Amino acid sequence: MFFFQVFFENNNIKFNFSMDHIKIQKNEEKFFDETRNVKNYRVKDWQDIDFGLLAKKFNYYKKIFSDKFLIDKNFNSDIEFRIFDEFYNQKDKIIKFIKQNRNLNITLYLKDYSNLINNLKDENYPNLKIKFENSENPISYKEFYDMYEKLDEIINFINHYDLSPLEKVFLVYDIVKANVYNKEGANEHYSKSRDLNQIVNGDKIVCVGYANLINYLLTNLGIKNKCVITYNKKTNVGHQKNYLYLDDTKYNIKGAFFLDVTADRKQSDDYIDNYKYFLKPFSFFDSEQSIIIKPEELTLLCKSQKEIYQCIPGEDGHNLSNLLKLLSFIDVKYSLMATLCKIYNDENKLLELIKTAKDKYNIKSIGEAKFKAALYKVRRIEYINNIIKRDLTEEYINEVYQKNYMIDERAIKLLKAIGLYEECGIDKDLTNIEEIDIDSLRMRLLKDLKMYLNDLPSNQYIKKM
Numbered sequence: 001m002f003f004f005q006v007f008f009e010n011n012n013i014k015f016n017f018s019m020d021h022i023k024i025q026k027n028e029e030k031f032f033d034e035t036r037n038v039k040n041y042r043v044k045d046w047q048d049i050d051f052g053l054l055a056k057k058f059n060y061y062k063k064i065f066s067d068k069f070l071i072d073k074n075f076n077s078d079i080e081f082r083i084f085d086e087f088y089n090q091k092d093k094i095i096k097f098i099k100q101n102r103n104l105n106i107t108l109y110l111k112d113y114s115n116l117i118n119n120l121k122d123e124n125y126p127n128l129k130i131k132f133e134n135s136e137n138p139i140s141y142k143e144f145y146d147m148y149e150k151l152d153e154i155i156n157f158i159n160h161y162d163l164s165p166l167e168k169v170f171l172v173y174d175i176v177k178a179n180v181y182n183k184e185g186a187n188e189h190y191s192k193s194r195d196l197n198q199i200v201n202g203d204k205i206v207c208v209g210y211a212n213l214i215n216y217l218l219t220n221l222g223i224k225n226k227c228v229i230t231y232n233k234k235t236n237v238g239h240q241k242n243y244l245y246l247d248d249t250k251y252n253i254k255g256a257f258f259l260d261v262t263a264d265r266k267q268s269d270d271y272i273d274n275y276k277y278f279l280k281p282f283s284f285f286d287s288e289q290s291i292i293i294k295p296e297e298l299t300l301l302c303k304s305q306k307e308i309y310q311c312i313p314g315e316d317g318h319n320l321s322n323l324l325k326l327l328s329f330i331d332v333k334y335s336l337m338a339t340l341c342k343i344y345n346d347e348n349k350l351l352e353l354i355k356t357a358k359d360k361y362n363i364k365s366i367g368e369a370k371f372k373a374a375l376y377k378v379r380r381i382e383y384i385n386n387i388i389k390r391d392l393t394e395e396y397i398n399e400v401y402q403k404n405y406m407i408d409e410r411a412i413k414l415l416k417a418i419g420l421y422e423e424c425g426i427d428k429d430l431t432n433i434e435e436i437d438i439d440s441l442r443m444r445l446l447k448d449l450k451m452y453l454n455d456l457p458s459n460q461y462i463k464k465m
Contacts, residue, residue, distance in 0.1 A: 134196035
């Protein structure tokens, strides 16, 4: 593909030339002379560009490169314009450029989904493709728009309720784990079970698909998160899960947590109560058999604090860079330059930062009371929307907690016998619920009313629950 990367600089537009699959075997100096003629080609008053004349100029250079330097005979010589919306903040110019040039082959590398959809809406852009994080290859704008609309229904459903970040994560986890693991067939492309646009429109999903769906929903709910790719040396199998940074003032939680929705996915009717791989510390998933492929900075957490400190000086600052990536994910105050200045020639500060990273990525648990309170809040929403049928009681919430945290019943009986055990119920201060029995009656009435008015979620993902 012969492409120009497009940059917007005030009222100027810059086209930075590049070409995929080019193989130079001779006349390299001649080649670089030619590229200098078009590289960083600038045009003033970009809104009035005559793209007919511009295309002729680009095609002239394309012909030169194809005739003189291209060895690959199967080369696709179409011209493509690539725009990256994350490199600068002139998003209004990107929108104008796309609207005014629907005939151009444009691939937009996208981070800000809502801005694009709100401006282009459902209009026809036949030559526009979107490349985004949760899909391996660019897809047409129509495909992207249809996918966005379906997933936006889930976002709106969650945002309709007054939920804290922890409660949002609970609800997202419940929605995603309702999907039954289903690998693509032998004659189907692997993207069917992995790329977000494919799984939204199909019935195939594997670990990559689960992780992509979690990543998309949490990102669009304002919760910082990333996908984790690992490889098991013993089984020779790759896997993907997620981690997130939870900053919840309601529950007083700040830290990074890991989750593996694939492991908690629907395999039986009581799947919704599966939280064994939910909001765990890094150490829960750390194993000598697994290699972290991406993101690389997580590999640093496999070392002890002492080992991290000892390896920081080497590798041209590579390990220091990874440490700062870990820290900046949990708090923007650990930005690269600001942190470098603080730790320069300060051994104690470096040790403090290493300890912070290890601690923040290894919080053992959110705590029993917080787990039960957040779970109860989310189950109320699921109950009134006819997603779960069982009446909510404190006994049920306790059962869910015990199922996932494997409380030793014999130990509990012993502690009760000697008067040292006090069961942790639902924290009324956190849930703002006066009496669970009264609240249960209120929910039944609300559920019946919603069913009578047919005011239940229609989104296919929510209906799977």
